Amino acid sequence: MLSVVGTPIGNLGDFSPRAAAAFRAADLICCEDTRVTAKLLAHLGISKPLMRCDENTIAARAPELIGRMLGGERIAFASDAGMPSVSDPGQVLVDAAREADVPVEVLPGPSACVTALVASGIPCEHFFFEGFLPRKHGDRVRRLAALAPVPGALIFYESPHRVIASLEALSEVLPRRMVAVCRELTKLHEEVIRGTAAEVGEILAARTEIKGEIAIVVAPPAADEQGLPTTAAPTADPEAALARDIEEALDAGESASAIAKRLAQRHSIKRRIVYERVLAAQRRRG
Incomplete structure (x- = not known):
């Protein structure tokens, strides 16, 4: 077992x-x-x-x-x-x-992501866990732009060495949203800092050192940000979402087998089917 x-x-x-x-x-x-x-x-x-x-x-x-x-x-x-x-x-x-x-x-x-979500005080009826954002600023901004329409809270993990850079990217892409930086959860020096990404980034930048494990929670898009009524959500196209995820994974240099394994779980599709679509996408790229 x-x-x-x-x-x-x-x-x-x-x-x-x-x-x-x-x-x-x-x-x-x-x-x-x-x-x-x-x-x-x-x-x-x-x-x-x-x-x-x-x-x-x-x-x-x-x-x-x-x-x-x-x-x-x-x-x-x-x-x-x-x-x-x-x-x-x-x-x-x-x-x-x-x-x-x-x-x-x-x-x-x-689980740090769920603990941070609850501790943040940000609405958590729906949420999307991203994990770590890309290291390079341009890639980070592009990924945040792709996540912007997600109709729920966004949760990220970040290191203390890159948290300010991630907050800068958030302030660039999602400047109006409430952000909570949750640090050292369940430990003696647990801390939750709330505000816009720019406000939280300013607080952290003033410190001589940032320590501990960090999770960042970002509020869902407001109705005017989505361009939709508060009760509506963007229409999801599963085929388009899968194709987009495959292209992003290929751009990142991920292997076909790793892509198939990961996206089969994310999209609840048989791994063989995803693998075939990854190979087809590779062939189209030449």
């Missing part, structure tokens, strides 16, 4: 008894960083073999791990904080386990 274990995003008191039981039952714990997980295990009084499975190694190690589980071992997987696969490694191993008919259990735990 594969146990996917959600871990605390800050406060160790948020680790569930069921998750601790999964660690105790595991023959091996795979993790993003063995040093981080070792500290969590020490807090719990658990001693287990650890294997590093970060984004650079998990795909290569998946066949060995699947073989061990088919041989009867229980393997737990945890990222450094929050839910694996949500802007963290894990999906490759879950996919491999599903394809090999290895049982998969998910032990829910804290």
